[in-house]
Amino acid sequence: xxxxxxxIRTDADHEAALEEVASLWGAAxxxxxxxxxxxxxxxxxxxxxxxxxxxxxxxxxxxxxxxEQMGLTRKDLEPMIGxxxxxxxxxxxxxGLSIGMIRRLHDRLGIAAEILIRPSEAxxxxxxx
Numbered sequence: 539x540x541x542x543x544x545x546i547r548t549d550a551d552h553e554a555a556l557e558e559v560a561s562l563w564g565a566a567x568x569x570x571x572x573x574x575x576x577x578x579x580x581x582x583x584x585x586x587x588x589x590x591x592x593x594x595x596x597x598x599x600x601x602x603x604x605x606e607q608m609g610l611t612r613k614d615l616e617p618m619i620g621x622x623x624x625x626x627x628x629x630x631x632x633x634g635l636s637i638g639m640i641r642r643l644h645d646r647l648g649i650a651a652e653i654l655i656r657p658s659e660a661x662x663x664x665x666x667x
Contacts, residue, residue, distance in 0.1 A: 543577055546585040555582050597649075598631055598658045604647045618642040631658055 546552050559578050565571035595603070605615070612625050619625045619639050627633035635643070640654040 543574070543581070546581050552582065552585055552589075555585075594653050594656060596658050597635060597654045597656055598629060600649050600653045601643065601647070602629065604649055608647070618646055634658070 544551075546555055555578050559575060559582065562571050562575040562578070565575050567576075601615075604610075605612075612622070612629065615625045615629075616622060619628055619635075619642075624633065628635060628639070634657075635654060640651060643649055643654055644651045
């Protein structure tokens with residue numbers, strides 16, 4: 539019989555949960571082992587999100603990452619951002635994203651609007667001065 543599931547509250551609990559996940563890895567969905575693996579994964583995700591929060595990515599880095607994922611060129615961004623010069627200004631952090639650009643990038647590339655509305659690293663450093 540498997541041990542009772544409980545919240546992960548300490549690093550020791552986290553380590554034990556990771557070890558159990560490793561032993562259950564590959565369990566079929568819908569089986570008791572598969573269900574336990576899924577629940578442990580959820581508990582681990584919740585603990586790690588609270589314990590090790592990650593800052594959302596920089597909007598320009600998110601655009602560049604999605605371009606790489608989708609095999610897009612700067613020219614492919616023109617319908618979303620504007621002229622070739624405007625695309626270069628945005629990607630080189632010399633110009634911020636407008637609301638229209640954010641909407642089009644979100645709609646066409648599937649980048650979360652919450653990421654795109656954040657100030658880029660260059661804009662953030664300007665406001666800290």
